[in-house]
Amino acid sequence: MDERRAHQRFVCDLRARLLLPDGREIDGQTIDLSISGICVDTHETVEPRTPVEFRVWAVLADRETSEIVMPGRIVWATPVEGHVQLGAAFDRDMDNRAWARLDVLLQFLSGTLADSQRL
16 A cells, blocks of 8 residues: 555446536546545546545446445546546545445455455
8 A cells, every 4th residue: 555545445447427517428447446535537637626526336247336426626636648647535424324434445455355245
């Protein structure tokens, strides 16, 4: 783990949709996820400090999970081989249901939760 990180990040490939204040929706794939933030690969850049609503879900062998909706703010944007990687921090005032669902997802990604039905 990068020593500058406050929380462990889990490499993952989840679907993501970003909802921007101007009404745009950007689809992407997560690169990694933690209790405090997310990195998403997209085709569009978003300026740092932009508030964003992240909607993240997993595609499992038998189904897609329901979305976890997490408000956050873009921290950085880096062009990488025709794509853009966006790093964001989640808002601390996210609702309790979203925090709980994010925690379950992180347990699943870490391998400490085997029951995908809880996702």
